[in-house]
Amino acid sequence: MYWNFGEIVPPQPAKPFSAKSGRIVAEIGFGNGEFLQYLAESRTDALVVGMEISQWCITKAARRSLAMRAGNVRLLHGDARYLLKYAFEPESISEVFMNFPCPWPKKRHEGRRVTHGCFVRLLRSRLAEGGAFNLATDVDWYAEASAKVFSETGGFAASMPERGGTRDYATKYERKWRAMGRDIYTLRAVKTSLATEGEKIVEEEILPIEEEEAEIPRATDACDLRVAAAALKGENIEGSGYIAAFRDIFTGERGELLVKVISTDEGFEQHFYLRIRENNGRIQISSDAVGRPYHTPGVRAAVRHAAKRLSMAV
Numbered sequence: 001m002y003w004n005f006g007e008i009v010p011p012q013p014a015k016p017f018s019a020k021s022g023r024i025v026a027e028i029g030f031g032n033g034e035f036l037q038y039l040a041e042s043r044t045d046a047l048v049v050g051m052e053i054s055q056w057c058i059t060k061a062a063r064r065s066l067a068m069r070a071g072n073v074r075l076l077h078g079d080a081r082y083l084l085k086y087a088f089e090p091e092s093i094s095e096v097f098m099n100f101p102c103p104w105p106k107k108r109h110e111g112r113r114v115t116h117g118c119f120v121r122l123l124r125s126r127l128a129e130g131g132a133f134n135l136a137t138d139v140d141w142y143a144e145a146s147a148k149v150f151s152e153t154g155g156f157a158a159s160m161p162e163r164g165g166t167r168d169y170a171t172k173y174e175r176k177w178r179a180m181g182r183d184i185y186t187l188r189a190v191k192t193s194l195a196t197e198g199e200k201i202v203e204e205e206i207l208p209i210e211e212e213e214a215e216i217p218r219a220t221d222a223c224d225l226r227v228a229a230a231a232l233k234g235e236n237i238e239g240s241g242y243i244a245a246f247r248d249i250f251t252g253e254r255g256e257l258l259v260k261v262i263s264t265d266e267g268f269e270q271h272f273y274l275r276i277r278e279n280n281g282r283i284q285i286s287s288d289a290v291g292r293p294y295h296t297p298g299v300r301a302a303v304r305h306a307a308k309r310l311s312m313a314v
């Protein structure tokens with residue numbers, strides 16, 4: 001069956017979600033999407049935005065949202081630590097829910113935790129005053145560590161983790177852990193203060209989400225474009241908060257060149273293609289629409305780097 005995900009899964013948010021168009025409720029790591037459905041049905045006045053790193057979960061939740069004809073659900077594919085920052089305006093979200101995140105217990109994996117690093121500071125910048133973050137987990141130390149980060153970061157009134165309370169909706173993982181006899185811990189942190197000096201730093205780092213495309217003139221016919229593009233293979237670039245590696249090169253259906261790139265922005269990894277085309281003596285370089293990468297600083301730097309290298313060769 002063909003599913004038209006249409007506006008439920010916006011290919012690339014043209015501009016960040018804003019509270020100007022109404023109340024926003026967000027969920028991080030929605031898994032099969034049933035809690036999103038509950039949010040959409042219980043908060044019909046709000047736009048419910050889910051963020052999920054797994055493509056398969058996006059597909060499942062999109063089907064669910066279409067089947068229930070939820071007009072107030074949007075799904076964003078990617079790392080919530082990145083999406084919170086780039087897809088939402090400051091102080092735009094009323095409530096954020098995170099149910100049973102992977103705790104990544106090993107020390108060497110702690111960087112993969114959603115709550116790692118500047119997450120709480122970023123959350124504070126994206127929540128409206130009086131907005132709340134709600135965490136549910138089956139891992140006692142994770143709940144305690146999260147409560148500690150909230151109290152250390154400030155700007156929140158955070159409850160101590162509560163054990164065993166009932167919740168309005170039990171997710172798939174909650175049912176699973178309860179069936180195994182595990183305790184469930186919940187934590188609610190309410191934003192109490194307006195933006196601080198520290199948050200302004202976060203704002204300055206925010207770049208608009210926009211298409212990245214570069215165009216350069218062909219100065220000489222002496223060098224074959226494919227040979228010049230192939231020279232990118234194996235190159236790595238690095239900048240503030242990002243790295244990008246140029247991998248294989250392919251020829252597309254219409255003779256265009258496709259260079260595979262892997263970029264990482266503050267731990268958010270994307271695999272995509274740079275499309276290189278020649279048209280009327282000009283060479284166009286853009287991120288290919290098929291991979292639908294978010295136009296992060298790493299992706300944009302890769303486009304600029306390819307343009308610079310090609311302009312030196314052709």
Ligand SMILES: C[S@@+](CC[C@H](N)C(=O)[O-])C[C@H]1O[C@@H](n2cnc3c(N)ncnc32)[C@H](O)[C@@H]1O
Nearest residue numbers: 029030031052053054079080099100171172173
């Ligand atoms: C253990 S499952 C819980 C699923 C669901 N919330 C539930 O309670 O049934 C954790 C989910 O978080 C997602 N996830 C992990 N890290 C993420 C990140 N950085 N950003 C967005 N989603 C993430 C995973 O793909 C997975 O679907």
